[in-house]
Amino acid sequence: MKKKWLFTILFVCLFLLTNLSFISSVEFNSTQIDNAYTCLNSEIIEKGCQDLSMQEKVFSFLATGKCKLELLDEKANSGCFSNSGCNVQNTAMAMWALNEKSVSVEDSKNWLITQKGAPTNMEWLLQIDTADASTCSIIYEINSNPVTTNVDFNEDKTIGNLQTNNCLRVSQGGYWLDIDSNCYGSDFEISCDQDFTSSLIFKNSGDSAGTLHVLSGANGASADGKTIESVNSDCFEVSGVCNYEASLWSVLALESIGEDISSYMPYLIVMAEDETNDRFLPEAFLYFITQNNEYQYSLLNKQIFNKYWQEISTNNKFYDTALALYPFRYDDIVEKQNTINWLLEEGVQDEDGCWDNKNIKSNAFLLYSVWPRATTGSVDPEPVSTCETAGYSCEGRESCWNGGGRIIDSYTCSGAGYFCCEVGLSESCSEKQGEICDSNQRCVNGVEDATANDLLYSGEVCCVWGSCEDIDDDNGENTGANTCESSNSGVCRYSCETGEEETAYYSCSSSQVCCQEISDPKGTNIWVWILIILIILIVLGIIYKDKLRELMFRMKSGKKDSTGPNGPRRGPPRMVHQLRGPLPRRPMPPRQIPSSAKRGKGELDDVLGKLREMGK
Known part of the structure; x- marks a missing residue:
């Protein structure tokens, strides 16, 4: 009883320690993220927004909400951005960031479109x-x-x-x-x-x-x-020549504000195959815009040591990692968690909470991509997502539309290029003016729709504007035929009778079901028990084989009575089997054969006489 209580107490303690360790880990991670935001804000304040580069202002504004006025000061009257002259990429990045914070970018969009050219x-x-x-x-x-x-x-x-x-x-x-x-x-x-x-x-x-x-x-x-x-086919030009990096950022900015980007996509897709453009990590842009799984697979496979991304040795791995994880801001994937574990390792994150020697651009982009928070201008903004709080989901525009959803403008998402998406309730097949085809049928002269809300079984589709026909098998026989009765497996009925059960392994040619006799479970159970008992007996026989061998020997030889001076003796004590050499055989004592009664001499002479007569 004491041991039982001891094991119970140890189990409870182990359970509590495990949960306390998990809670402590979560709290520790939250503290590290808070420290990262605090460190970034401190660096921005220390350096001053007015002295930051154009792209530092962009990412600082995205991550913390700071430097908005200084960013807008970079805009020229034409709508372009950069303090050293109009720059296509900087204008696109500024548009992307300002639109995220609901700042009008119409004039910048108009200027950006004038910079397009033909590949x-x-x-x-x-x-x-x-x-x-x-x-x-x-x-x-x-x-x-x-x-x-x-x-x-x-x-x-x-x-x-x-x-x-x-x-x-x-x-x-x-x-x-x-x-x-x-x-x-x-x-x-x-x-x-x-x-x-x-x-x-x-x-x-x-x-x-x-x-x-x-x-x-x-x-x-x-x-x-x-x-x-x-x-x-269009691209965005710099000095009269198509520029791939500028085109990537420009298309991302235009997509985030809902502009038609179809004419730019062929150039982005084709030039992504050019190895000289690998350093821009085009898969991150293309996956975010198209939601094509091919780009997702390629992007995630570029993760190095299951920790970070760095396309070429001269690239900043923290910036590349932030860019690679941007399309997954609202996703929980293994690669993202691996990166989070690496970022929070001792030696990767500084004691003050920053990464990359307090580089403002890479730190701000990391926090914005991996741990986004609503920017209120405070030192440590709180995470908010009005869209998800309302029960909707944040998706890319194309992803929402492709999933049959619609954009909800009254709610916002924390992330440029993300929109609040409501997935509409699907209609029934009849409401779609269709007919449900089962797995043994095909849709003829119609469109197969798998989104109807009354498809209950695997393989069913809604055939819209067409009809369902049975699929012919390789032998030309109809798989929807009566396989129940043709294989003598059962009887087709509209409902099974007493002593029968319905089976789905065989089909009937009509709306009937295949009924089979319910097998007697008693007979089956008896044989199961017999089999179990036999197995147990075999196991016991193996374990006690030596005892059984001795018992069988004794049964064959039978009991022998010996009488001594002290009366009847018990049988010999059981021998303990040991690994010894063969023992010398003990000579058996001579048995006394009981003497038979002696015959008379006359009788003996008569017998001998008869034998002589028989021998003649």
């Missing part, structure tokens, strides 16, 4: 796809004059013939039409004598083996119908 290192291809051989006509304009050219497609989708023209030529491989750069911006009106689809493909012109990217939104038309394709 010269991109190649555009026109793709026309038909099921059979066909002839298509393409109409476009040159110097306001309409031009019509015809192109023939073979059954294998290669181009058989193309009329001579100034804008289009057969690309290498013969599947697409290469668009001349002088014709970018022109509308191409396409019509074919077969049903067809058209789309645009883009790639880096300097890389012959580069990846081909298909512009989202392919257009389709029936025979003799029309589609229109147009090449619209």
